[in-house]
Amino acid sequence: MSALWNNLRHFRTTLTQEFSKHRQWAGLILLLVLPFEGVSDIQTTTQTMTADISPYGKLSVPSNVTLRSSSTGFGGDFTGNLTISYWARTSVAGGGTITVQAGSEFSPAGGPSISSVTYLCSGATLGAACSGSQTLATATQTPIVTLPSGACTGGGGPCSTQEPNTVQLSVTSPDKPQYKTGTYSALITFTISTL
Amino acid sequence: MKRTLLLSIATAALAIVPAAFAETSTLGVTVAPEASFTTVAASTSLSKSDTTFGAYSGTTTFSYKIRSTQTTGTGSIAVQVSTFGTGGPAVSDLAYTCTAPSSGTPCSSSTAASTAAATSIVGFGADAHSADSGDSGTAVWTLQDRTAIKTGDYTSTATFTISAT
Numbered sequence: 192m193s194a195l196w197n198n199l200r201h202f203r204t205t206l207t208q209e210f211s212k213h214r215q216w217a218g219l220i221l222l223l224v225l226p227f228e229g230v231s232d233i234q235t236t237t238q239t240m241t242a243d244i245s246p247y248g249k250l251s252v253p254s255n256v257t258l259r260s261s262s263t264g265f266g267g268d269f270t271g272n273l274t275i276s277y278w279a280r281t282s283v284a285g286g287g288t289i290t291v292q293a294g295s296e297f298s299p300a301g302g303p304s305i306s307s308v309t310y311l312c313s314g315a316t317l318g319a320a321c322s323g324s325q326t327l328a329t330a331t332q333t334p335i336v337t338l339p340s341g342a343c344t345g346g347g348g349p350c351s352t353q354e355p356n357t358v359q360l361s362v363t364s365p366d367k368p369q370y371k372t373g374t375y376s377a378l379i380t381f382t383i384s385t386l
Numbered sequence: 387m388k389r390t391l392l393l394s395i396a397t398a399a400l401a402i403v404p405a406a407f408a409e410t411s412t413l414g415v416t417v418a419p420e421a422s423f424t425t426v427a428a429s430t431s432l433s434k435s436d437t438t439f440g441a442y443s444g445t446t447t448f449s450y451k452i453r454s455t456q457t458t459g460t461g462s463i464a465v466q467v468s469t470f471g472t473g474g475p476a477v478s479d480l481a482y483t484c485t486a487p488s489s490g491t492p493c494s495s496s497t498a499a500s501t502a503a504a505t506s507i508v509g510f511g512a513d514a515h516s517a518d519s520g521d522s523g524t525a526v527w528t529l530q531d532r533t534a535i536k537t538g539d540y541t542s543t544a545t546f547t548i549s550a551t
Contacts, residue, residue, distance in 0.1 A: 245405060246404060246405045247405050248405050248406065248407050249407045250407060250409055251409060252409050252410075252411045253411055254411060254412065255411065255412050255414060256411050256412070256413050256414065257414045257415070257416075258413070258414065258415040259415075259416075260418075263418075263420055263422075264420055264421060264422030264451070265420055265422050265451045266422065269415050271413075273411070285404075293413070294410070297413075297415070302415065302417055303415055303417075308413070362413070364415055366417075366420070367518045368420075368451045368452060368453045368515050368516045368517065368518055368520075369453075369515050369517075369518055370417045370453065370515075371417065371453075371456055371513065371515075372417050372418060372419055372453060372454070372455045372456050372459065372513075373416070373417055373456065374414065374415070374416045374417075375414065375415050375416075375417065376412050376413065376414040376415075377412070377413050378410050378411075378412055378413075379410065379411055379412075379413050380408050380409070380410045381408065381409050381410070381411065382406060382407070382408040383406065383407050383408075384404055384405070384406045385404060385405045385406075386404040386405075
């Protein structure tokens with residue numbers, strides 16, 4: 192028993208001496224180990240990514256639309272055609288419209304009046320084209336296309352296959368003897384609204 | 387918390403604001419001088435009540451639309467006739483007077499018909515306009531009855547022309 196005790200005491204003494212001898216190295220090792228322990232740490236977090244897809248609308252129209260008579264001698268009306276190209280995205284609960292409004296009467300005076308100009312809509316590739324003859328106005332926007340909810344241009348699937356979408360307008364003004372000869376013009380504004 | 391609330395309000399506002407886009411186009415029309423007949427009697431019978439070589443008479447009614455150029459325009463309604471045929475009346479014995487509304491000026495006096503050239507019934511000046519539904523005019527014919535004319539039915543074709551510049 193006494194011998195065992197002596198051996199243990201000798202081991203303790205030796206260990207203390209060895210520890211004192213290598214204390215500086217132990218500190219260095221500790222410093223070297225710490226950074227490696229930091230790199231290997233794993234943390235997990237989540238982030239919510241949100242995209243607000245808003246209703247959108249854009250259209251393109253020819254800069255000039257000329258109405259011409261196909262015959263002489265008051266045998267026909269002044270007529271002209273134009274194609275409206277449009278891009279649209281409406282919300283699930285929304286919808287949209289394409290409308291037209293004249294900015295003013297024809298200028299100069301003496302020619303046709305805006306209220307005598309009518310148009311027909313046809314071939315809308317997205318939404319419903321206006322039904323029947325519509326009369327152009329300076330005071331109000333008159334319909335061309337009604338867009339449904341959840342509508343979108345291009346790509347197929349839930350959207351249209353055509354891009355851009357198009358609709359044709361056939362514009363007519365009567366040819367009346369009372370009009371003075373000359374060239375008349377009026378600015379008309381096409382608007383697409385989406386919700 | 388406050389920032390989150392503001393972001394939520396902003397997001398909600400974006401979702402309900404409608405999008406609108408507009409583009410303009412110029413609608414143009416050129417109005418030129420024009421003229422046309424809307425109706426011309428298909429035939430006019432010349433007759434008389436005086437059986438002792440009194441003149442035959444008859445009236446041709448026509449309707450027309452016209453628009454002449456401002457400042458420099460003119461227009462006319464004219465007629466040219468063909469002969470009545472062998473043994474019949476002579477075109478030199480055929481004449482007419484005219485009526486027309488204010489859009490034009492009717493011939494001022496009795497005018498001799500001609501096979502060689504169109505003769506005027508109504509004249510129009512610059513910036514002339516008929517009613518939208520058209521105006522009406524007449525040519526009142528007179529044909530002298532000559533003893534040399536053989537009995538029978540005779541016809542002449544009267545060609546009416548309307549023009550505007």
